[in-house]
Amino acid sequence: MLAGCHQAHLGPCRSPLVPRNPGTMQQLGHHMEPGTYLTGGRPRDPLTRRGSNLVRYAVGEWTSPPGFSSRSGPPKDGGRKDEHAGESRNREAIFESNQDNLGALEVVDKLLRLGAAPPEDKVFRLLSGYxxxxxxxxxxxxxxxxxxxxxxELAIQVLRFMLTNNIPLPHLRLLFRKVFHYNKAISACDKAGRWQLVEGLLREMQETKVAPDKFSYNWATSAYVKGGEWQLAQSLLHEMLERKLTPTQISFNTVISACRNAFQLQPALGLLRTMSTNAVLPDVKSYGAVLSACEKDGEWQLALHLLSEMAQKSVKPDEIIVNTLISAFTKGGQWKWVLKLLAGMPQMQLAPNHIVCTNAINACGSVGEWQMVLVLLRSMLGSKLTPDDTCLSSAMNAFKEAAQWQQALSLLGQSGQRGQTSNPLDYNFAMSACERAGEWEVTLSLLNEMPGAKVVPDQVTFNTAIKACATGGQWKLSMRLLSGMSQAKLTPGVMSFTGAIAACAAGDQWQLALRIFFSMQSERSVQPNEFSCSAAIAACSKGDKAELGVRLLEMMPEMSVLQNAVSYSAAISGCEKAGRWQLALSLLAEMPRKSVMQDEVSYKSAISACYKANQWRQALDLFSEMPSRSVTPGVLCFNAAIGACSEGALWREAFTLLSSMPSGSVRPNAISFNAVISVCAKVGEWQLALHLLSNMHMASAVPDGYSYSAAISACDVALQWERALILFTQMPERSVKPNLFCFNAAISACASDGRWQLALQLLKAMPEGGLTPDAVSMNAAMSACSKFKDLWQVALGILFSSGRSLGASQIDYGVAITACANGDQWPMALHLLRTLPAISLRPEVVAYSAAIASCRNARWQLGLCLLREMQEQELTPDRIAYDAACDATCTMPAGIELFRESFALELHPNLLRKGYEQLDLHGESPGSAELAVRWWLAEVVPHFLGKPDTPKSVAIITGRGLHRQWFKTSDIKTDVCRLLDQYGLQTVLLSKNPGIILLPTKSLDVTLLRSLFILPE
Structure with missing residues (x-):
């Protein structure tokens, strides 16, 4: 075919395949072997077998295009007379010389007919057919x-089409030999998102020694950035700098943005610094990209520094940067900086818009600063910037998180007054705020209000309402709402059922809760999750079904639900309520074996389970092991551990725990202080209790009624009734309203010191404060009166006031009988004792003991009968009963037998001291003290006499003389001294310690002593 082509030309001509360098013709042949180079006998690259002539023409090695007949010179008119005719001859020549290239040439022909720069859509449509x-x-x-x-231009459009449609171009790199061509190709690859081809083109440029220019780098950088290859883009920038090619501002910004998108703060910051060192001024986009990287990385301090740097370099921030800074400050909890930035916007010549204000509201709301949310809303209205739906929803969410239900309702109403249409999201936020505040009734009223406001409730709305029912224990309403979802054409989801289960649990309907739980999957095809399982386990806990809760926990893997810390904590909490502390410890130890991380809540439940079962040592051991288990104790665990100290009356340990909380980054709350103050109250450490109460504000803990009641109780136990009343009177000044516990503690403090007038005044003041006296109040007031002989009728008046006698307890009747005993009203005392069975109360030890005390002196036989009656009723007489009997019979022979019984029952554990050489009468009643002295002198002291090691004296310890018993105060020392004088025994009183009576052993007669405690024949 080539020969035919040559014969068609007249005269001397040069074949279009003849190179400019004639020497190369010697290496060409008509029957050239496939696989050889055109310029030599070397094997030809199969990748360039076709199209090689076109490449050579493109790089200037051929005098005319392939297939174009080149005559001895150009046309005489200096150009082609007929351009279309020339193109036609080109196509014919190509056809004749390359029949195997027919398809490609056909496409070229059609493209050339479109013109030099046709619209890209026409090119794409034409190529789509191929x-x-x-x-x-x-x-x-x-x-x-x-x-x-x-x-x-047309070639680049074709290249772009090929790249867009992912057409493989393995030979593309051989088509380019100039930087211009490479730049066009790299640009096409960039626009098509083919960064891998760009990498190959850059490598080819190095191999062919074509030096890239700044356009090459810019397009390549853009391609890498679009492909997410920020490292390659960054390396190209550095390569440009090494080649003394300064990247443009756009190039830097593009790569910085890529680093930002890849969460690479440090590389982005390094590029920003590189711009300045290479005389490229960063602009607002440069700083914006780095600030965005700071926001993503939580580096609000660095963002603040960059903002200051922008001011120094006169780079004016825009709204985007302001929003980025607000977001960075929000993540760092720096709501004050958000407000400062907002206030400084006028100086930046920027006006706050809806987006900025919404972000500021979110910043304040995220840290619970709902008051500032109100301020921002008011400032928006003041600047005639009406909050839009997004802004209002953000404010609603802030009120929801802070449980500020009144503010949420107010905002919801104001949006309606401004003509803004409410949406389900606003109602959901408002309802959630009410639900979190425990206002379940308001939550349900909002649900009922929605149809009138033309707002359609969604699934979240019903879920919130059902959850509110759980808060209020309204299990019937929750069931009604659950069934009402179907009527509203809504499908109950797992959270709907979870809320209903929790509501049933709150209403003590644990069986119904379990029925709902098991019907989820069987009837509604709703797969339970960890929340619904935990709610069901908690329901078992409410029903004291700890074992059933543990069984549900074990069933979770069978239901394809992962056990987690919440479900284990719910099961452990059930053990706590059921007193199963061993099972609670077993579950806690099982968690690591099941790959469930132990957390503060699980430890808190286990600690509480132990100390509530009086296993306070085990509870404290659990608290001590938490750090070794990588569990950081929080305020819940500290409070539980302090509660364990309370059970063990360990006030020092409780105070140490409270003091150590700040060092563990734990802020004590009011419950923490109240627990320690309560421990102090148990042991009478009133000074420490008052110190803690006065220093609560330093830990940002606000004293409440429980704080004051515990402190008043501490003063009561320590017989500091005046300080107790001072605390009580200070409460209104400290804006703390006295509660029932405060009144009871104050009345008890007055009763302890016999301040019956004050006790009755406090009792009378309770209804004025909106409080109804309870059994503790009445009992304390009666106790105050029972100590005085003439006030027995007042005590009985309190007992029978408002029909209380029918609802009175054993303790109430015991106090009333005691009042009668002190008033020498033994018939009334016995009458009250015999009345107990008539009001369905079985007489207990307290009532019997009080009645026995009323039978002293001439009625001692009746007292003995009552004591024996107790034993017949299978009641074990306690120390109070024996003391009362001994007081009645101390001068009778029966007293000796009673004292022996009580001593054998170990009711006087601290009576003998220092090897029996000392008799300690602390806490003894007058009758028991007299009998103890006689017994000790008759049966103990004689064993010391007449021996080489006989002590010089023996001692009776009476204290300073006034001993408090359960019903009166007696002068034990005076009674003992009178008894010893009666027996003619020599005594020595120590001036340094008047509470001790010494008896010199030399003056003691054994015969006389033994006769002091002998029953008559």
Whole structure:
């Protein structure tokens, strides 16, 4: 075919295949072997087998395009007379010389007919018909681009089409030999998102020693950034600097943005610094990208520094930067900086818009600063910037998180007054705020209000309402709402059922809760999750079904639900309520074996389970092991541990725990202080209790009624009734309203010191404060009166006031009988004792003991009968009963037998001291003290006499003389001294310690002593 082509020309001519360098013709042959280079006998690269002529023409090695008949010179008119005729001859020549290239040439022909710069959509439409050819032959696309080398814009459009449609171009790199061509190709790859081809083109440029220029780098950088290859883009920038090619501001910004998108703060910051060192001024986009990286990385301090740097370099922030800074400050909890930035916007010549204000509201709301949310809303209205729906929803969410239900309702109403249409989201936020504040009734009223406001409730609305029912224990309403979802054409989800289960649990309907739980999957095809399982376990806990809760926990893997810390904590809490502390410890130890991380809540439940079962040592051991288990104790665990100290009356340990909380980054709350003050109250450490109460504000803990009641009780136990009343009177000044416990503690403090007038005044003041006296109040007031002989009628008046006698307890009747005993009203005392069975109360030890005390002196036989009656009723007489009997019979022979019984029952554990050489009468009643002295002198002291090691004296310890018993105060020392004088025994009183009576052993007669405690024949 080539020969035929040569014969068609007249005169001397040069074949279009003849190179400019004639020497190369010697290496060409008509029957050239496939696989050889055109310029030599070396094996030809199969990748360049076709289209090689086009490449050579493009790089200037051929005098005319392939297939174009080149005559001895150009036309005489200096150009082609007929351009279309020339193109036609080109196509014919190509056809004749390359029949195997027919498809590509056909495409080239059609493209050339579109003109030099046709619209891209026309090019794409034309090429779409050849997609099959392009994909079938990996050299087809290369040949088409090769044929358009004289039309670079059109060639780039074709290249862009090929890249867009993912057409493989394995020979593309051989088509370019100039930087201009490479730049066009890299640009096309950039626009098509083919960064991998860009990498190959750059490598080819190095191999062919074509130096990239700044355009090459800029397009390549853009391609890498679009492909998410920020490292490659960054390396290109550094390579440009090494080649003394300064990247443009746009290039830097592009790569910084890529680093930002890849969460690479330090590289982005380094590029920003590189801009300044290379005389490229960072602009607002440069700083904006780095600030965005700071926001993503939580580096609000660095963002603040960059803002200051912008001011120094006169780079004016825009709204985007302001929003980015607000977001960074919000993540760092720096709501005050948000407000400062907002206030400084006028100086930046920026006006706050809805987006900025909404972000500021979110910042304040995220840290619970709902008051500032109100301020921002008011400032928006003051600046005639009406909050939009997004802004209002953000404010609603802030009120919801802070449980500020009144503010949420107010905002909801104001939006309606401004003509703004409420949406389900606003109602959901408002309802959630009410639910969190425990206002379940208001929550349900909002649900009922929605149809009138033309707002359609969604699933979240019903879920919130059902959850509110759980808060209020309204299990019936929750069931009604659950069934009402179907009527509203809503499908109950797992959270709907979870709320209903929790509501049933709160209403002590644990069976119904379990029925709902098991019907979820069987009837509604709703898969339980960890929340519903935990709610069901908690329901078992409410029903004291700890074992059933543990069984549900074990069933969770069978239901394809992962056991977690919440479910284990719920089961451990059930053990706590059921007193199963061993099972609670077993579950806690099982958690690591089940790959469940122990947390503060699980430890808190286990600690509480132990100390409530009086296993306070085990509870404290659990608290001590938490750090070794990588569990940081929080305020819940500290409070539980302090509660354990309370059970063990360990006030020092409790105070140590409270003092150590700040060092563990734990802020004590009011419950923490109240627990320690309560421990102090148990042991009478009133000074420490008052110190803690006065220093609560230093830990940002606000004293409440329980704080004051515990402190008043501490003063009561320590017989500091005046300080107790001072605390009580200070409460209104400290804006603390006295509660029932405060009144009871104050009345008890007055009763302890016999201040019956004050006790009755406090009792009378309770209804004025909106409080109803309870059994403790009445009992304390009666106790105050029972200590005085003439007030027995007042005590009985309190007992029978408002029909209380029918609802009175054993303790109440015991105090009333005691009042009668002190008033020498033994018939009334016995009458009250016999009345107990008539009001369905079985007489207990307290009532019997009081009645026995009323039978002293001439009625001692009756007292003995009552004591024996107790034993017949299978009641074990206590110390109080024996003391009362001994007081009645101390001068009778029966007293000796009673004292022996009580001593054998170990009711006087601290009576003998220092090897029996000392008799300690602390806490003894007058009758028991007299009998103890006689017994000790008759049966103990004689064993010391007449021996080499006989002590010089023996001692009776009476204290300073006034001993408090359960019903009166007696002068034990005076009674003992009178008794010893009666027996003619020599005594020595120590001036330094008047509470001790010494008896010199030399003056003691054994015969006389033994006669002091002998029953008559």
């Amino acid at each position: 997609l099959v050819d392009c994909r079938a032959d990996d050299r087809f696309a290369t040949d088409v681009i090769d044929g358009l080398r004289k039309q670079p």
